[in-house]
Amino acid sequence: MAAPTLKYEGCNFFRQRLILATLSGKSVKISKIRHKEDDPGIRDFEASLIRLLDKVTNGSRIEVNETGTSVLFVPGLLSGGSIEHECHVQRSIGYYLEALVCLAPFGKKPMKAVLRGVTNDQTDPSVDIIKNVTFPLLRRFGIDEGLEMKVNRRGAPPLGGGEVLFKCPVRRKLRPMQFTNPGKIKRIRGVAYGMRVSPAAPNRMVDAARGVLNKFLPDIYIYTDHMRGPQSGKSPGFGMSLVAETTEGTFLSAELASNKPGEEPTVPEDLGKQVASLLLEEIYRGGCVDSRQQSLALLLMTLGETDVSKIQMGPLSPYTIQFLRHIRDFFQLMFKIEVDKSTSNDDMDQAERLGGDKVLLTCVGVGFTNINKTIL
Incomplete structure (x- = not known):
């Protein structure tokens, strides 16, 4: 039936x-x-x-x-396999990649996808964030060997012109995860990129971001990626993505992109300072995943083996709250949500407490099995 x-x-x-x-x-x-x-x-x-x-x-x-x-x-x-797709320029490639990341591990064949369109915009996660933050999260669930992404061309809105190669292996089952200690920030990495703009723009963003972050941490490296010629897409634009890594392998991120041509011009120094401030805010929120990766972590926990998975998160975003409701509808699974008492101890100093109360989310996976994957 x-x-x-x-x-x-x-x-x-x-x-x-x-x-x-x-x-x-x-x-x-x-x-x-x-x-x-x-x-x-x-x-x-x-x-x-x-x-x-x-x-x-x-x-x-x-x-x-x-x-x-x-x-x-x-x-x-x-089914997975090799596909090519022209992504509509109203949303970036990241919008479509987020969907593929959720689906690709459960296909019949390993996925090899070539996506074309906008690689970096102000709405969706950039290809840099997916590679540097989403991929480490996937590896925690056993999706590792064969996971790859390559940016062949960058593309800014409104015309795009970027191209990304995404590869993902298939898995029969996902392993459960216990991730309740986010650790302390040990380094910050990032990329400042520019397409069809002055080569000085990425350097100006880096200097401005370091001016904010050096007060917080000495181990900072932000490399510049200035695309030229055919690799720079069809529209001018620039931006920056930053990732903070902790001693326990937590990755917290923030990013911004410049305004589209025809809108109020973006000053590189202002953008660099804003991204640095957004990263510090994300660090303050805390948790073992950043706010953009919350729903992916909960999905992979849901699809895991019939064993207990537990994760600590910062304040749940509205998107994540709705995602939990949808998981209940589609998989008849409900998470146990409780305030993490260990982060609200009055005896802890502010540096150790880091932000407000955190939440612990616990579930028993539904034991999802990839019936498409051939048993060797």
Whole structure:
């Protein structure tokens, strides 16, 4: 007997719902998508996401009504393999990569994806953050050998022109994880990039960021990546991503990109200071994963073996809170959430406590098995 179709309304968390539907094998119907707006229905970047999901699955059925305000998605089996995809420039490649990162380990074949579009923008995680923060998190769950990403070309909005190669191995099962001690910050690494702008712009951002961060930590290295010619995409732009690493292997990140051409010009020094401040704020929030990686960590814990997984996080983002509700809908699994008492001890000094109260999230994995992976 087929499982009943899950029904939702509105455009919020559209990608989240399609990803969980694909992994759980449950059909999902999303209606009233921007139905009250002058331009109703799904946007071009959401249609591009649907096409991408169709490429990485085998046998999916997708029905979109004439106005685009209703989408029925009946997922097929994850196939993986080699794909190429033109990402819509309304969202960066990171928007689509986040979806592939969730799905690729459970395909029939290891994934090799070439994505083209915008590599760095102000909305989605850049390819740098996914490589330097998301990948270490995947390795904690046993997704390691064969995991690779290469930036062939960078592309800034609005025209993009970037290209990224993403490779991911397949796994039959994920190992459970106990990660409750984030450790102390030991070093900061980063990249300042520029496309079709003066080579001095990345250096100016680095100097400004170091002016803030050197008061906090001496071990800082930010390298510059100034793309030229065909590798610099079709639009000018610059930006910076920073990653703080702890003694226990926690990675906390922050990033910013310049405004699009035609908008108010961005000053490199101001952007460098802002990114440094955002990183310090992320460090203050604390936890074993940064706020952008919370939902991925919870998903991998959910799909792990039927054993206890536990993780400490800083304050949960609204996106993560909704993600927990969706995990309950698609996998009938609920997390135990409690305030981590060890971080609210009055006897600890401020440096040890680092930020406000943290939360501990505990679950027993559903024992998800990749039935597509051939048993050798």
